[in-house]
Amino acid sequence: MIDQCRLCGGGNLRQWMLDGRNRDLVYYKCADCSLWNYDLDCGVDQTQYTETYVSPEDTGHKFNVGIRQSWEFLRKYAPVPGSIMDIGCGSACLLYLARKEGWRVRGMELTQQAADDIREDQGIDVIVANFLEYDNPDAELYDVVVLRHVLEHLPDSILAMQNIGRLLKDDGLALLEFPNTRSYSYAVKRILKNRGLRNKKFSADWRPGHCNEFCRESFEYLLARTGFELVIWRTYSSKPFANVFYRYVPIASKARALVRKKATAA
Numbered sequence: 343m344i345d346q347c348r349l350c351g352g353g354n355l356r357q358w359m360l361d362g363r364n365r366d367l368v369y370y371k372c373a374d375c376s377l378w379n380y381d382l383d384c385g386v387d388q389t390q391y392t393e394t395y396v397s398p399e400d401t402g403h404k405f406n407v408g409i410r411q412s413w414e415f416l417r418k419y420a421p422v423p424g425s426i427m428d429i430g431c432g433s434a435c436l437l438y439l440a441r442k443e444g445w446r447v448r449g450m451e452l453t454q455q456a457a458d459d460i461r462e463d464q465g466i467d468v469i470v471a472n473f474l475e476y477d478n479p480d481a482e483l484y485d486v487v488v489l490r491h492v493l494e495h496l497p498d499s500i501l502a503m504q505n506i507g508r509l510l511k512d513d514g515l516a517l518l519e520f521p522n523t524r525s526y527s528y529a530v531k532r533i534l535k536n537r538g539l540r541n542k543k544f545s546a547d548w549r550p551g552h553c554n555e556f557c558r559e560s561f562e563y564l565l566a567r568t569g570f571e572l573v574i575w576r577t578y579s580s581k582p583f584a585n586v587f588y589r590y591v592p593i594a595s596k597a598r599a600l601v602r603k604k605a606t607a608a
Protein backbone atom coordinates (compact mmCIF):
# COMPACT_ATOMS: atom_id res chain seq x y z
CA MET A 343 0.00 0.00 0.00
CA ILE A 344 1.26 3.49 -0.83
CA ASP A 345 -0.22 6.59 0.70
CA GLN A 346 2.12 9.20 -0.77
CA CYS A 347 3.19 9.81 -4.37
CA ARG A 348 6.93 9.23 -4.75
CA LEU A 349 7.22 12.21 -7.08
CA CYS A 350 5.05 15.07 -5.80
CA GLY A 351 4.46 13.79 -2.26
CA GLY A 352 0.68 14.18 -2.63
CA GLY A 353 -1.81 11.74 -1.19
CA ASN A 354 -4.20 11.73 -4.12
CA LEU A 355 -3.43 8.20 -5.37
CA ARG A 356 -5.85 6.02 -7.25
CA GLN A 357 -5.56 2.26 -7.72
CA TRP A 358 -4.86 2.12 -11.42
CA MET A 359 -3.72 -1.30 -12.59
CA LEU A 360 -3.43 -4.81 -11.16
CA ASP A 361 -0.58 -6.97 -12.36
CA GLY A 362 1.10 -10.29 -11.63
CA ARG A 363 -0.28 -13.81 -11.79
CA ASN A 364 -2.48 -13.30 -8.75
CA ARG A 365 -3.23 -9.64 -9.52
CA ASP A 366 -1.53 -8.75 -6.27
CA LEU A 367 0.79 -6.08 -7.67
CA VAL A 368 -0.98 -2.75 -7.51
CA TYR A 369 -0.01 0.32 -9.49
CA TYR A 370 -1.26 3.65 -8.23
CA LYS A 371 -1.69 6.71 -10.40
CA CYS A 372 -1.20 10.11 -8.80
CA ALA A 373 -4.15 12.37 -9.61
CA ASP A 374 -1.94 15.43 -9.08
CA CYS A 375 1.26 14.77 -11.08
CA SER A 376 0.14 11.67 -13.11
CA LEU A 377 3.06 9.45 -12.04
CA TRP A 378 2.36 5.73 -11.99
CA ASN A 379 3.71 4.54 -8.61
CA TYR A 380 4.29 0.79 -8.37
CA ASP A 381 3.70 -0.65 -4.93
CA LEU A 382 7.24 -1.67 -3.98
CA ASP A 383 6.13 -3.55 -0.85
CA CYS A 384 5.83 -6.65 -3.05
CA GLY A 385 9.50 -6.33 -4.02
CA VAL A 386 11.24 -5.66 -7.32
CA ASP A 387 13.48 -7.85 -9.39
CA GLN A 388 16.18 -6.23 -11.52
CA THR A 389 18.01 -9.50 -12.26
CA GLN A 390 15.56 -10.34 -15.06
CA TYR A 391 17.26 -7.67 -17.22
CA THR A 392 20.76 -9.05 -16.95
CA GLU A 393 22.19 -9.01 -20.44
CA THR A 394 24.93 -10.96 -22.05
CA TYR A 395 27.45 -8.91 -23.99
CA VAL A 396 26.52 -8.08 -27.58
CA SER A 397 29.21 -6.60 -29.81
CA PRO A 398 28.23 -3.17 -31.18
CA GLU A 399 29.47 -4.42 -34.54
CA ASP A 400 26.52 -6.83 -34.64
CA THR A 401 24.41 -4.21 -36.42
CA GLY A 402 21.41 -6.52 -36.88
CA HIS A 403 20.95 -7.28 -33.17
CA LYS A 404 17.72 -5.76 -31.86
CA PHE A 405 19.47 -3.99 -28.96
CA ASN A 406 21.87 -2.32 -31.36
CA VAL A 407 19.13 -1.34 -33.82
CA GLY A 408 17.34 0.59 -31.06
CA ILE A 409 20.54 2.20 -29.82
CA ARG A 410 21.45 3.37 -33.31
CA GLN A 411 18.11 5.19 -33.46
CA SER A 412 18.87 6.87 -30.12
CA TRP A 413 22.29 7.94 -31.36
CA GLU A 414 20.90 9.27 -34.66
CA PHE A 415 18.48 11.38 -32.62
CA LEU A 416 21.11 12.62 -30.16
CA ARG A 417 23.79 13.57 -32.68
CA LYS A 418 21.32 15.89 -34.42
CA TYR A 419 20.98 17.99 -31.27
CA ALA A 420 24.53 17.60 -29.98
CA PRO A 421 26.53 17.88 -33.20
CA VAL A 422 29.84 19.03 -31.68
CA PRO A 423 31.75 16.13 -30.08
CA GLY A 424 32.36 16.54 -26.35
CA SER A 425 32.17 14.16 -23.40
CA ILE A 426 29.38 11.68 -22.82
CA MET A 427 28.38 9.41 -19.92
CA ASP A 428 25.92 6.55 -20.54
CA ILE A 429 24.25 5.33 -17.32
CA GLY A 430 23.24 1.68 -17.69
CA CYS A 431 25.21 1.48 -20.91
CA GLY A 432 24.46 -2.22 -21.61
CA SER A 433 27.12 -3.36 -24.08
CA ALA A 434 28.18 0.25 -24.75
CA CYS A 435 26.93 0.41 -28.33
CA LEU A 436 25.94 4.07 -27.97
CA LEU A 437 29.40 4.90 -26.62
CA TYR A 438 30.97 2.94 -29.47
CA LEU A 439 29.03 5.06 -31.99
CA ALA A 440 29.83 8.32 -30.17
CA ARG A 441 33.54 7.55 -29.94
CA LYS A 442 33.67 6.90 -33.69
CA GLU A 443 32.57 10.51 -34.15
CA GLY A 444 35.16 11.95 -31.81
CA TRP A 445 33.40 11.93 -28.43
CA ARG A 446 35.18 11.15 -25.15
CA VAL A 447 33.11 8.33 -23.70
CA ARG A 448 32.49 6.66 -20.35
CA GLY A 449 29.77 4.33 -19.10
CA MET A 450 28.22 3.00 -15.91
CA GLU A 451 26.91 -0.51 -15.26
CA LEU A 452 25.79 -2.48 -12.22
CA THR A 453 28.08 -5.47 -12.60
CA GLN A 454 31.82 -5.91 -12.84
CA GLN A 455 31.22 -8.54 -15.52
CA ALA A 456 29.52 -6.04 -17.83
CA ALA A 457 32.31 -3.50 -17.28
CA ASP A 458 35.01 -6.12 -17.92
CA ASP A 459 33.35 -7.35 -21.13
CA ILE A 460 33.18 -3.81 -22.51
CA ARG A 461 36.72 -2.92 -21.49
CA GLU A 462 38.11 -6.11 -22.95
CA ASP A 463 36.34 -5.80 -26.31
CA GLN A 464 36.32 -2.03 -26.80
CA GLY A 465 38.70 -0.49 -24.26
CA ILE A 466 35.93 1.80 -22.97
CA ASP A 467 36.07 2.84 -19.31
CA VAL A 468 32.96 1.70 -17.41
CA ILE A 469 32.30 2.61 -13.77
CA VAL A 470 30.66 -0.15 -11.71
CA ALA A 471 28.08 1.55 -9.49
CA ASN A 472 24.46 1.89 -8.52
CA PHE A 473 23.60 5.26 -10.04
CA LEU A 474 21.50 6.45 -7.08
CA GLU A 475 24.50 5.90 -4.80
CA TYR A 476 27.12 7.37 -7.14
CA ASP A 477 28.55 10.66 -5.83
CA ASN A 478 30.97 11.44 -8.70
CA PRO A 479 34.17 11.19 -6.60
CA ASP A 480 36.46 12.56 -9.32
CA ALA A 481 34.06 15.51 -9.99
CA GLU A 482 34.08 14.78 -13.74
CA LEU A 483 31.54 16.88 -15.67
CA TYR A 484 30.06 15.83 -19.00
CA ASP A 485 28.42 17.58 -21.95
CA VAL A 486 25.86 14.80 -22.35
CA VAL A 487 24.42 12.15 -20.00
CA VAL A 488 22.27 9.31 -21.35
CA LEU A 489 19.81 7.05 -19.50
CA ARG A 490 18.04 4.66 -21.83
CA HIS A 491 15.33 2.70 -20.03
CA VAL A 492 16.86 3.26 -16.61
CA LEU A 493 14.73 5.98 -15.00
CA GLU A 494 11.70 3.72 -14.52
CA HIS A 495 13.84 1.23 -12.56
CA LEU A 496 15.00 3.79 -9.99
CA PRO A 497 12.74 4.22 -6.95
CA ASP A 498 13.78 7.84 -6.35
CA SER A 499 13.29 9.79 -9.60
CA ILE A 500 14.12 13.13 -7.99
CA LEU A 501 17.48 11.88 -6.71
CA ALA A 502 18.11 10.38 -10.16
CA MET A 503 17.65 13.75 -11.90
CA GLN A 504 19.70 15.53 -9.22
CA ASN A 505 22.51 13.02 -9.81
CA ILE A 506 22.30 13.63 -13.57
CA GLY A 507 22.58 17.35 -12.80
CA ARG A 508 25.72 16.75 -10.74
CA LEU A 509 27.34 14.98 -13.70
CA LEU A 510 26.48 17.69 -16.24
CA LYS A 511 28.12 20.97 -17.13
CA ASP A 512 25.80 23.98 -17.04
CA ASP A 513 23.56 23.86 -20.12
CA GLY A 514 24.56 20.23 -20.59
CA LEU A 515 22.07 17.86 -22.22
CA ALA A 516 20.56 14.61 -21.02
CA LEU A 517 18.80 12.07 -23.20
CA LEU A 518 16.28 9.90 -21.37
CA GLU A 519 14.16 7.10 -22.78
CA PHE A 520 11.44 5.30 -20.83
CA PRO A 521 7.94 3.85 -21.25
CA ASN A 522 5.18 6.35 -22.02
CA THR A 523 2.12 5.66 -19.86
CA ARG A 524 -0.02 7.96 -21.97
CA SER A 525 0.18 5.63 -24.92
CA TYR A 526 -2.20 3.53 -26.89
CA SER A 527 -0.55 0.27 -25.80
CA TYR A 528 -0.67 1.20 -22.10
CA ALA A 529 -4.37 2.01 -22.37
CA VAL A 530 -5.01 -1.44 -23.84
CA LYS A 531 -2.69 -3.12 -21.34
CA ARG A 532 -4.55 -1.52 -18.43
CA ILE A 533 -7.95 -2.70 -19.66
CA LEU A 534 -6.71 -6.26 -20.14
CA LYS A 535 -4.78 -6.50 -16.87
CA ASN A 536 -7.60 -5.09 -14.79
CA ARG A 537 -9.76 -7.88 -16.20
CA GLY A 538 -7.16 -10.50 -15.31
CA LEU A 539 -6.13 -11.07 -18.90
CA ARG A 540 -2.44 -11.12 -19.87
CA ASN A 541 -1.45 -11.76 -16.22
CA LYS A 542 -1.09 -15.53 -16.38
CA LYS A 543 2.08 -15.46 -18.43
CA PHE A 544 3.99 -14.53 -15.26
CA SER A 545 5.14 -17.05 -12.69
CA ALA A 546 3.60 -16.69 -9.22
CA ASP A 547 6.78 -15.13 -7.84
CA TRP A 548 7.32 -12.71 -10.74
CA ARG A 549 8.08 -9.18 -9.60
CA PRO A 550 8.38 -6.12 -11.79
CA GLY A 551 11.60 -4.22 -12.33
CA HIS A 552 9.89 -0.89 -12.78
CA CYS A 553 9.21 1.41 -9.84
CA ASN A 554 7.76 4.54 -11.43
CA GLU A 555 6.43 5.27 -14.89
CA PHE A 556 5.99 8.60 -16.58
CA CYS A 557 3.99 10.48 -19.16
CA ARG A 558 4.95 13.91 -20.45
CA GLU A 559 3.09 15.69 -17.65
CA SER A 560 4.75 13.83 -14.76
CA PHE A 561 8.14 14.02 -16.48
CA GLU A 562 7.87 17.80 -16.88
CA TYR A 563 6.93 18.04 -13.22
CA LEU A 564 10.10 16.09 -12.37
CA LEU A 565 12.21 18.40 -14.55
CA ALA A 566 10.78 21.55 -12.96
CA ARG A 567 11.62 20.21 -9.49
CA THR A 568 15.21 19.37 -10.36
CA GLY A 569 16.48 22.29 -12.45
CA PHE A 570 15.99 20.99 -15.99
CA GLU A 571 14.03 22.17 -18.99
CA LEU A 572 12.49 20.02 -21.70
CA VAL A 573 14.04 20.58 -25.13
CA ILE A 574 12.31 17.84 -27.14
CA TRP A 575 9.63 15.24 -26.32
CA ARG A 576 9.01 12.42 -28.79
CA THR A 577 7.30 9.10 -28.50
CA TYR A 578 8.51 6.16 -30.53
CA SER A 579 8.05 2.47 -31.22
CA SER A 580 10.39 -0.17 -32.56
CA LYS A 581 8.80 0.26 -36.00
CA PRO A 582 10.51 3.18 -37.80
CA PHE A 583 7.61 3.43 -40.26
CA ALA A 584 5.10 4.13 -37.47
CA ASN A 585 7.36 6.75 -35.94
CA VAL A 586 6.51 9.21 -38.69
CA PHE A 587 2.93 9.07 -37.42
CA TYR A 588 3.96 9.21 -33.74
CA ARG A 589 5.93 12.37 -34.44
CA TYR A 590 2.57 14.14 -34.84
CA VAL A 591 0.42 12.02 -32.52
CA PRO A 592 2.59 11.27 -29.46
CA ILE A 593 0.92 8.08 -28.24
CA ALA A 594 3.65 5.48 -28.87
CA SER A 595 4.63 3.17 -26.02
CA LYS A 596 8.07 4.69 -25.43
CA ALA A 597 9.19 8.25 -24.83
CA ARG A 598 12.45 9.92 -25.84
CA ALA A 599 13.17 13.20 -24.08
CA LEU A 600 16.05 15.59 -24.54
CA VAL A 601 16.48 17.88 -21.53
CA ARG A 602 18.85 20.69 -20.63
CA LYS A 603 20.33 21.45 -17.23
CA LYS A 604 19.54 25.03 -16.34
CA ALA A 605 22.66 27.00 -15.58
CA THR A 606 21.15 28.25 -12.32
CA ALA A 607 20.68 24.73 -10.93
CA ALA A 608 22.74 23.91 -7.88
Ligand SMILES: [Zn+2]
Pocket residue numbers: 347348349350351352372373374375376377
Ligand atom coordinates in the same frame (compact mmCIF):
# COMPACT_ATOMS: atom_id res chain seq x y z
ZN1 LIG B 1 2.23 12.81 -7.69
